[in-house]
Amino acid sequence: MPSARQLIAVLLGLVSAGLLFGAPRVTQLPQDPLAWGLGPGVTTPTLVVFAIVSIVGVVMTLLWPRLAMVAFGLVGTGIGILVLVEFRSSVLLLAIPALAAAVVLAVRVDRRVLIVSVISIALVTAIAGGITRWTYLEKYGATHPESSAIGIDGPADWMWVGGVTSTAATIAAGELDEGDRTLHYRNDSGATGFVTTTPGPYGVARFELSDLDPGTSYHYRIDEGDEVTFRTPQTGAQDLTVVLGSCARSGSNGAIFDAMLGEDPDLFLNLGDLHYANLVSDDPADHIAAIGRSLSTPAQSALVSSVPTAWVWDDHDYGDDDSDSSSPSREAVSVAYRRAVPHFGVDTDPAEPISQAFTIGRVRFVVTDTRSQRTSASMLGERQLEWFLDEIGVSAQTHAAVVWMNPAPWLSHRGPGSDQWGGFPDERRRIADAIAAAEIDNLVVVSGDYHMVAIDDGTNTGFASDGSPGFPLLHAGPLDRPAAAIGGPFSHGTYETAGQYGKLEIEDDGGDTVQIRLSGHTWEGDEFVALELDFDVPAGA
Numbered sequence: 001m002p003s004a005r006q007l008i009a010v011l012l013g014l015v016s017a018g019l020l021f022g023a024p025r026v027t028q029l030p031q032d033p034l035a036w037g038l039g040p041g042v043t044t045p046t047l048v049v050f051a052i053v054s055i056v057g058v059v060m061t062l063l064w065p066r067l068a069m070v071a072f073g074l075v076g077t078g079i080g081i082l083v084l085v086e087f088r089s090s091v092l093l094l095a096i097p098a099l100a101a102a103v104v105l106a107v108r109v110d111r112r113v114l115i116v117s118v119i120s121i122a123l124v125t126a127i128a129g130g131i132t133r134w135t136y137l138e139k140y141g142a143t144h145p146e147s148s149a150i151g152i153d154g155p156a157d158w159m160w161v162g163g164v165t166s167t168a169a170t171i172a173a174g175e176l177d178e179g180d181r182t183l184h185y186r187n188d189s190g191a192t193g194f195v196t197t198t199p200g201p202y203g204v205a206r207f208e209l210s211d212l213d214p215g216t217s218y219h220y221r222i223d224e225g226d227e228v229t230f231r232t233p234q235t236g237a238q239d240l241t242v243v244l245g246s247c248a249r250s251g252s253n254g255a256i257f258d259a260m261l262g263e264d265p266d267l268f269l270n271l272g273d274l275h276y277a278n279l280v281s282d283d284p285a286d287h288i289a290a291i292g293r294s295l296s297t298p299a300q301s302a303l304v305s306s307v308p309t310a311w312v313w314d315d316h317d318y319g320d321d322d323s324d325s326s327s328p329s330r331e332a333v334s335v336a337y338r339r340a341v342p343h344f345g346v347d348t349d350p351a352e353p354i355s356q357a358f359t360i361g362r363v364r365f366v367v368t369d370t371r372s373q374r375t376s377a378s379m380l381g382e383r384q385l386e387w388f389l390d391e392i393g394v395s396a397q398t399h400a401a402v403v404w405m406n407p408a409p410w411l412s413h414r415g416p417g418s419d420q421w422g423g424f425p426d427e428r429r430r431i432a433d434a435i436a437a438a439e440i441d442n443l444v445v446v447s448g449d450y451h452m453v454a455i456d457d458g459t460n461t462g463f464a465s466d467g468s469p470g471f472p473l474l475h476a477g478p479l480d481r482p483a484a485a486i487g488g489p490f491s492h493g494t495y496e497t498a499g500q501y502g503k504l505e506i507e508d509d510g511g512d513t514v515q516i517r518l519s520g521h522t523w524e525g526d527e528f529v530a531l532e533l534d535f536d537v538p539a540g541a
Contacts, residue, residue: 006061009068009101013058016075016097020051023094028328030088031281033289037250038086039278039320046082047094050075054098065105072102143480143498144523145255147299154225155181156205158295160304162311162342165358166214166235169308170342171207173222174292183207185220202288204340228305233266237400237510238361243307245501246271246314246407246448247478248300250293254480256499256523257299261307263503263525267360268307271448271476272314272407280320280328287329287336290317311341312354312367314407314449315419322419324374325381334372353384357391362400362508362541366391370408376417379408379424389434396440400514400537403504404445410473411454411461412487420449420487428463436468442535443471444516446502451478452485453500453520455492455531472533474518476502492529499523512537 002010023029024044053075060068076099083091152159157175164170171183176199186192191213199205205222212218215234221227233240243260260268277290294300303309319327334350337343344358344367353369368388373381380388395402412422421428435443445461454475461470473490483496505517514537519530 002062005104006065009061009065009072009104010058012097012101012104013054013061013068013072016072016094016101017051017054017058019094019097020047020054020075020079023047028280028282029091031086031277031279031286032088033277033279033281033286033293035086035277037275037277037279037290037316039316040280041278041321043082043086046078050078050098053078057098057101061101061105069102069105072098072105076102142249142252142254143478143482147253147255147258147297147302149253149258149298149302151296151298152226152228152301152305154221155223156225158292158301158305159222159228160295160309160342161230161306162309163344163358164230164232164308166232167210167212169209169212169218169230169232171209171220172204172340172342173207174202174204174288174295174340176203176205181205181222183209183220183222185209185218187213187216187218189213189216200339202285202336202339204288206339206342230306230308231266233360236361237508239508240267240361240363240504240506241265242267242269242403242504242506243501244269244271244446244474244504245476245479247273247451248275248294248480250275250277250290251297252294252480253297253299254499254523255299256479256501257303259521259523259525260501261303265307265503267365268303268309269365269405269446270309270311271405271446272312272317273448273477273481274311274313274317276316276481278316278320279333280323282328282332284332284336284339287333288340291336291340309342310344310356310358310365310367310405312369312405312407313337313371315371318371323371325372326375327371330372353381355384355387357395359399361506362510362514362537363506364395364399364402365405366395366402367405368407370406379421379427385427385430389431392440392443393434393438396438396442397538397540399442400508400541401442401444401506401516401535402440404443406445407448409447409450409475409487410445411456411490422487425463429465432462432464432468432470433466435471436464436466440471442514442538444504444518444533445471445473446504447473447475448477450475450486451481451483451498452494452496453477453502453529454485454488454490454494455518455520455529456490457492457531457533459491460489472516472518472531474502474504474520474531476500476520492531495520495528497522 057071079095156173319329409420412420414422
């Protein structure tokens with residue numbers, strides 16, 4: 001006949017199993033935006049395993065109480081480890097029933113047995129912790145050496161510059177204390193200016209600079225902080241160097257960002273997965289904290305504070321893996337983007353996509369949002385798709401070249417339901433048909449998501465109904481994540497090494513042709529693949 005102590009332990013074990021199995025299904029467990037970013041795809045099955053161990057503990061309670069005590073103890077410590085790497089401390093409440101069951105069973109256990117049990121739990125926990133740490137480093141850790149950059153001192157934890165035109169720029173800064181903040185700026189000709197603002201929600205301040213001179217370097221600082229330099233583009237035809245990439249681990253401080261900065265670029269295109277927090281949080285503060293964790297590292301800070309940046313999210317920095325418009329994070333991350341990102345004219349309504357378009361020189365950059373409007377039937381959503389087709393149709397005639405910043409892999413042959421354009425074959429064909437019908441032949445597409453660098457000269461990117469040829473394509477990644485070759489075929493092959501970036505070199509002297517060079521580079525800056533293109537400039541450009 002079970003004792004009262006055993007019956008109490010059984011009840012607590014059943015409560016533990018029920019909570020661990022049901023909690024992630026009925027509520028959103030509070031994630032720590034500065035943790036590992038495992039996401040529900042990892043944490044939910046892990047909690048189910050803990051629930052199963054609790055059930056095993058219930059059975060053991062009736063047969064072998066001492067082993068049951070160890071099982072419940074392992075569940076409690078396992079939850080503790082999970083909270084340490086992923087959740088806020090409040091999730092520790094889930095460990096209480098299992099730990100209470102272990103305590104109830106330990107009350108009358110012989111001291112020597114108790115000591116052995118505690119040591120066993122400690123050893124198993126240490127081994128599990130070591131395996132967890134090794135797994136994390138293998139899957140989420142640094143893929144190449146750390147940067148040698150020195151951080152920027154000042155009142156803000158992070159700053160980045162974007163929305164840059166020949167005469168204006170936006171600088172966003174985060175983790176600021178309350179009170180007015182002044183951004184001072186100057187150029188080498190002696191012209192000075194300042195903008196004073198008060199940090200808004202989430203400790204972020206946005207400084208809008210206007211009346212700048214074209215083709216000019218500006219040095220700026222917030223209050224008495226360190227000075228940083230960026231430059232405005234010239235007006236009209238000009239040469240451009242653009243660095244681009246995707247997929248960096250949360251808080252990456254890799255040397256690859258030093259190499260990109262060493263290219264002396266005019267623009268940085270971040271093609272998604274700025275971080276891997278995998279947040280499903282409905283609090284914009286969490287998403288801004290995850291952004292800040294990456295931007296505040298010395299390497300990324302040096303790059304994005306001095307090089308105008310355009311960022312479009314992919315899945316891991318928008319929500320969880322393969323997330324779409326149904327993600328619980330949708331509204332929160334949309335609010336966070338509009339508050340913390342110095343973008344190039346995104347619609348103020350958080351329900352709208354973060355699509356945008358801007359011109360530097362005679363090149364039009366068009367950015368599409370492949371997450372927030374996505375459904376099972378459409379990648380872009382009808383309104384964004386119509387905007388995009390109209391935008392590239394007009395821009396291809398009024399600009400020397402068009403660069404489509406498309407985070408989702410275009411060249412994918414995976415079928416419906418997949419996360420790439422191959423999962424939306426009808427929509428992809430509609431875009432290809434529109435490009436063919438408009439006879440657009442000055443389009444270059446840059447993409448991320450796939451953890452590789454790959455170039456196609458247009459041989460394989462054509463999906464138009466009439467068999468028209470495709471367009472040049474450059475995949476750029478991963479900046480600081482493990483590599484993998486996916487998709488294809490690509491005319492110039494695939495290159496899968498952790499720590500890679502892409503580069504566009506645009507030569508435009510104002511004549512009848514423009515040269516664009518696509519290339520892939522290692523984290524040390526060494527080039528390993530390239531494609532050179534010549535485009536005839538339309539009469540209306």
